[in-house]
Each structure stands twice: as C-alpha cells, then as structure tokens.
Amino acid sequence: MDPALHKAVTQGDLRMLDIILTADPKSLLSRTPQQNTALHIAARLGHRDIADRMLKECETLLLEKNIDGDTPLHVASKFGKIEVVDLLINYSLEWPIDIESAEGSPFTTKNKLGNTALHEAVTHDKSEVALRLLEANPNVGHFLNEKYESPLHIASKKGLVQVVKEILKQSGVEQEVETQPPASGTGTPLHQAVLGGHIKIVEMLLYRGSDLVKQVDSDGNNALHYAAQNDNGRIVEMLITKEPSLAYGNNHWGQPPLHVAVYYGAKAAIKAILKHCPDTAEQFGQDGGNALHVAVNRGKVSSLKCLLKHIQSEEIINHQDCDGNTPLHLAAKQSRIQSSLLLLKDRRVNICLLNKKGQTARSAIEMFETNTYEMFIWRELRKQEAKRCKKEQLPPVASSRTFGIFFEDKLGVKPPNLFLN
Numbered sequence: 001m002d003p004a005l006h007k008a009v010t011q012g013d014l015r016m017l018d019i020i021l022t023a024d025p026k027s028l029l030s031r032t033p034q035q036n037t038a039l040h041i042a043a044r045l046g047h048r049d050i051a052d053r054m055l056k057e058c059e060t061l062l063l064e065k066n067i068d069g070d071t072p073l074h075v076a077s078k079f080g081k082i083e084v085v086d087l088l089i090n091y092s093l094e095w096p097i098d099i100e101s102a103e104g105s106p107f108t109t110k111n112k113l114g115n116t117a118l119h120e121a122v123t124h125d126k127s128e129v130a131l132r133l134l135e136a137n138p139n140v141g142h143f144l145n146e147k148y149e150s151p152l153h154i155a156s157k158k159g160l161v162q163v164v165k166e167i168l169k170q171s172g173v174e175q176e177v178e179t180q181p182p183a184s185g186t187g188t189p190l191h192q193a194v195l196g197g198h199i200k201i202v203e204m205l206l207y208r209g210s211d212l213v214k215q216v217d218s219d220g221n222n223a224l225h226y227a228a229q230n231d232n233g234r235i236v237e238m239l240i241t242k243e244p245s246l247a248y249g250n251n252h253w254g255q256p257p258l259h260v261a262v263y264y265g266a267k268a269a270i271k272a273i274l275k276h277c278p279d280t281a282e283q284f285g286q287d288g289g290n291a292l293h294v295a296v297n298r299g300k301v302s303s304l305k306c307l308l309k310h311i312q313s314e315e316i317i318n319h320q321d322c323d324g325n326t327p328l329h330l331a332a333k334q335s336r337i338q339s340s341l342l343l344l345k346d347r348r349v350n351i352c353l354l355n356k357k358g359q360t361a362r363s364a365i366e367m368f369e370t371n372t373y374e375m376f377i378w379r380e381l382r383k384q385e386a387k388r389c390k391k392e393q394l395p396p397v398a399s400s401r402t403f404g405i406f407f408e409d410k411l412g413v414k415p416p417n418l419f420l421n
Contacts, residue, residue: 001038002032009038012047021057028058035067043072043088046081055091062091062106069111070120077117077133078128089136107137114145122154122163130155130163141167149186156201158191164189166199168208187226188216194226194235194315202235206242213243220251221260228257228273231266240276247277254286262294262303270303274310281311288322289330296330301338314348324355332361332381335373344384352389358386361393 005027008016020027031037042051050180051072054061063071073092076084092106110116115123118140121130130151134141141151155163186192190212193201198333205212216222224246236257239246254393257282261269270291284290289297292311295304300380311317318326326336328349331339340361343349354360359367362381365374382397 001032001036004029005030005033005038006041009041009047009050010045012050014049014053017053021053025057028054028061031066031191035065037061037064037066037072039064039072040066040075043076043081043084046076046084047080048083048087051084051087055087059091060292061167062088062095063109065109065111069113071106071110071111071117073106074111074115074119077121077126077129077161078124080121080124080129081240082128082132085129089132093136094314095135105137107133108143109361110143110145114147116140116143116145116151118151119143119145119149119154121355122151122158123162125158125160127160127163130160131166134163135167138166138170139183141170150189152189152190153186156189156198156205157196159193159196159198159201161198161200161204164193164204180201181317187221188212188215188223190215190223191217191226193219194223194232194239195230197230197232197235199234199238202238206238213239213246216249216251220249222246222249222251222257224249224257224273225255225260228261228266228269229264231264231269233268233272236269236272236343237276240273243309244277247273247280248283250283256280256283256284256285259285259294262291262300262307263298265298265300265303267302267306270306271310272343274307278310278355281307283312284319284321288320289325290316290319292319292327293321293325293330296327296334296336296339296352299334299336299339301342304339304342308342308346317346317348318350318353320353320355324353324357325351326350326355326361328361329353329355329359332374332377333364335371335377337373337377340377341380344380350413351384352392352394354394358395360389360394362397366398 005020028038033082039051039054039182042054061072065071073088076088088106093287108116118130118133121133144150152164152167153165173225190202190205193205213223224239227239247257258270258273261273281291292304292307295307302310328343331343351361362378362385365378385394
C-alpha cells in the first residue's frame with residue numbers, strides 16, 4: 001500500500017487523503033500484505049469520515065476482501081465501530097443490483113469461516129452493532145457458517161437476549177434447524193442457550209418453536225443432556241415440563257440425561273430429573289449399568305449420595321450390569337473406599353449377590369493383587385457378609401492372615417493390625 005495513503009488513513013487525516021485521491025484515485029485499490037484495503041483500515045480504527053470519503057470515490061470497496069475473506073463491514077462489526085457500521089449499512093442498502101457480486105450484498109457476504117458481518121458482531125459481543133445489522137437485513141440472522149452456526153446459535157450461547165429476540169421475529173428458526181446437516185456438532189440454538197445457562201433465552205426459544213425442543217445434536221444429545229451436564233436444575237425443570245420425553249432419550253453413547261448428570265457430578269440436575277421423572281432411575285446404559293454404576297465408575301461420591309437419597313427401590317440399588325456386577329462389586333474392585341463404605345452403610349444394598357463369575361464384592365477383591373485400600377474394603381465386606389449373609393451360599397473367605405501374608409509379599413510391608421484377627 002502507498003505509505004502516504006496508509007499514514008493518512010491510520011491518522012484519520014482527511015485533508016491528506018483528499019490530496020492523495022485527487023492526484024491518484026486508483027491508489028485506493030492498493031493493499032497491505034494482509035490484503036487489507038484502506039477502507040478495511042478505516043473500518044478497524046473507526047474513522048467514519050475517512051471511510052465516507054473513500055466510498056464516495058470508489059463504492060466497490062464495500063465488497064473487497066482481505067486475506068481472511070473479511071469485507072470492511074466484517075471488520076467494523078468485529079471491532080464494534082458503530083459509526084462506521086452505520087455508514088457501511090447506508091451504502092449497502094443503496095447497493096445497485098446491476099453491480100451486485102455473485103456472493104450477494106455486503107450483509108450476506110461471507111468470509112473464509114463462512115461468517116457474515118452479523119456472525120462477527122455476535123461472536124465479539126457487539127450487540128448494538130448486531131441490532132443495527134438486523135434492522136437493515138433481518139433474514140441474515142439464520143445464515144449458517146462453516147461450523148453450521150447461525151448468528152442465532154452464537155447469540156443464544158452468549159446470552160445476547162435482545163439480539164435473540166430480534167432474530168426470532170423472523171420465521172427462519174424452524175427451517176434453520178431442518179436444514180442443519182446431521183454431522184454438525186453445534187446442535188440447535190436451544191442447545192447453545194442451555195449450554196450457556198441463559199434462562200431468558202431458553203424461555204424464548206421454548207415458546208418460539210415447539211419442535212425445537214426435540215432436536216438432537218450429531219451425538220444424539222437433546223437439550224436436556226446439555227442441561228444435565230451444566231447442572232442447571234431450573235433449566236432441567238423447564239425442559240422436562242415442556243417435553244417430559246427428553247428425560248428418556250439416549251444419546252449415541254447409550255446415555256440418558258440422568259447418566260450424564262451423574263457422570264459430571266451434577267447434583268441439581270440429578271434431583272430435578274428424579275423429581276419429575278423418577279422412573280428414569282431404571283434406565284441403563286450399553287454395559288447394562290444404571291446411574292449408580294456410572295457414579296461408582298466415575299468416582300462421583302456426591303452423585304452416589306444423591307442417588308441413594310432420592311431412589312427408593314432396592315431393585316434399582318442392587319441392579320446388576322451385563323457382567324452381573326452390582327454398584328458394590330464395582331466399588332470394591334476399583335478400590336473406591338468412600339463409595340464402598342457408602343453402599344455398605346445402606347441396608348438396602350444386598351452384599352450377598354453374586355456376579356456372573358460367582359463372586360461377591362468381597363471375593364472379587366481376592367482375585368487381584370491387593371493394596372492398602374483394597375485390604376480395608378475387603379475387611380469391611382467380610383464383616384458385613386458375616387452379619388448379613390448367614391443363610392447364603394457364598395464363595396469361601398480367604399483367611400485374613402493368609403490374605404495379610406499375600407499383602408506383605410506383594411508390597412514388602414506388614415499390614416496394619418487393623419487388618420488381622
């Protein structure tokens with residue numbers, strides 16, 4: 001780019017710009033190494049009068065792109081230069097049809113990311129700019145970029161309430177969802193609002209589209225899966241109230257929302273799901289395990305406590321997975337001391353049950369090399385079996401002394417007296 005032109009634009013020197021353009025109007029077509037025109041620079045810096053002077057000289061600068069595919073309107077929107085945005089909007093509204101490019105008007109032109117100027121405005125939290133753009137061209141709120149995100153998706157995630165409200169005045173939200181390819185990982189605007197925890201926007205979207213609530217993302221997650229992960233009890237209740245069937249939908253990994261809530265230790269979500277749909281506790285995943293199995297596998301003691309408090313059925317608490325393991329079997333085999341003790345203290349837990357290998361939780365531990373934690377769990381299980389399984393045919397108990405010698409041989413230390421008779 002001509003150094004004199006660059007200096008005049010960056011410094012906002014309108015007098016110098018007039019001199020340069022009078023001498024050589026074509027200098028406006030020169031570019032920086034990043035392919036920015038002088039209008040791109042003026043848009044970034046917010047020099048309205050400079051931008052106006054250049055557009056009067058060469059209106060086609062409106063659609064010139066830099067190395068990122070950004071037009072001057074993209075740049076001004078991204079940086080929130082409202083006065084320049086207003087100027088560019090006015091020129092764009094008067095854009096002659098006969099010289100319109102194949103890509104469309106400045107409002108609909110996309111950069112290399114597939115973003116319109118409105119995408120850039122909402123991505124960078126420029127609500128005032130976004131509202132100006134929507135007033136000028138309302139339909140652009142539903143355009144999808146390369147990630148299959150519309151400005152509505154992004155505004156919903158960021159909590160831009162007024163922007164969402166304006167976009168929803170148009171009728172494109174249902175069509176937008178329908179045309180979104182299954183491979184998209186963004187889900188719907190409702191997914192994004194739930195993920196962001198924006199209650200007001202969730203309310204607007206639930207009111208706006210009855211079918212929107214049932215949509216899933218590319219992994220089969222519905223909006224309740226997102227709320228469960230995010231541990232937002234209020235949004236969980238809003239979604240279930242609107243569409244109770246969400247609580248029973250599995251994603252592509254075989255996980256219902258309750259399992260997702262347990263997986264992330266989301267106690268508020270666990271309580272809300274079980275309050276409104278208590279029978280979801282009966283659901284199990286691909287391995288045949290229920291929510292209690294998930295809590296043990298993930299080491300989520302808080303989730304396990306919450307489940308035991310809100311689930312009444314002994315059948316569910318003692319549910320056996322595809323290998324016949326109860327939650328207690330898993331807790332013992334995985335050396336989960338807190339989970340093991342929590343389950344042992346619950347009188348509803350049946351410690352006498354055998355898995356498909358004919359093992360109780362206690363005998364399952366004896367199959368592994370033993371560490372301090374497993375020795376402690378083994379001792380507690382042995383004590384409880386002696387009290388609660390007197391009439392049951394169980395695998396023989398390894399003597400504590402023999403077990404202690406095994407422990408000593410493996411670890412090179414003597415077990416604490418607590419583990420011996």
